């Protein structure tokens with residue numbers, strides 16, 4: 262293990278023994294996941310999320326139903342509650358109306374996958390007003406809450422999509438996005454669920470295709486087994502370069518606000534591991 266392979270907030274004593282042992286089998290597990298993913302139907306059939314029904318608070322409900330929030334939430338749902346993404350084939354085009362979105366379509370573009378309740382995405386969009394941000398989520402209370410907060414802040418550089426990031430990215434042009442961020446993705450802790458982990462060789466093909474050359478992929482997790490799994494998958498992924506050097510995690514960057522799941526992990530005594538890769 263390299264000296265840099267420590268979490269940003271080291272808490273090894275707090276880890277369960279089974280979790281630590283699991284880290285040692287990460288190499289075999291990533292190999293097995295790669296062979297399962299060889300099935301061409303894999304990314305359509307195996308979802309990285311489990312839609313959960315949770316209560317919508319008043320603000321989120323308002324944002325999901327009141328047409329004034331359509332300037333943030335760009336798509337509608339079908340009758341099963343799935344976001345309809347078929348027509349979204351260009352994220353930059355969402356910023357074409359320069360009266361509403363003065364940065365225009367050519368501004369640097371960040372795409373956040375699985376923004377949860379959206380707090381950290383809103384903070385980032387606010388802190389970097391000349392950059393455009395698009396967030397995608399499947400969790401309706403989060404979509405509603407994020408749109409509500411965007412409107413409260415009067416943001417003009419943020420769009421929100423309700424839907425599965427994998428399906429969406431498959432419809433986007435190559436070399437389209439400057440930065441993709443995936444913060445605290447579901448760790449899918451049980452071995453039989455590892456195939457649902459977002460960071461996998463097959464899904465990274467889909468992610469990497471849409472990143473511009475020289476653009477980046479940034480992820481972070483509070484789950485040690487997943488941290489080493491990601492390091493293994495990403496360091497060995499052709500076309501990506503680890504900005505911290507092979508085998509290393511990156512120090513926590515200042516520009517990444519604390520996310521809800523990060524805080525939850527820290528409260529439980531977990532560490533935090535960041536990884537940033539550039540597309541060659």
Ligand SMILES: C[S@@+](CC[C@H](N)C(=O)[O-])C[C@H]1O[C@@H](n2cnc3c(N)ncnc32)[C@H](O)[C@@H]1O
Nearest residue numbers: 309310375376377398425426444445520521522
């Ligand atoms: C563990 S939560 C983390 C939320 C937030 N990033 C945070 O750090 O607080 C992971 C989120 O990713 C979303 N998600 C998982 N797979 C997704 C996908 N394929 N497309 C869109 N959202 C996804 C889930 O709905 C969930 O809200």
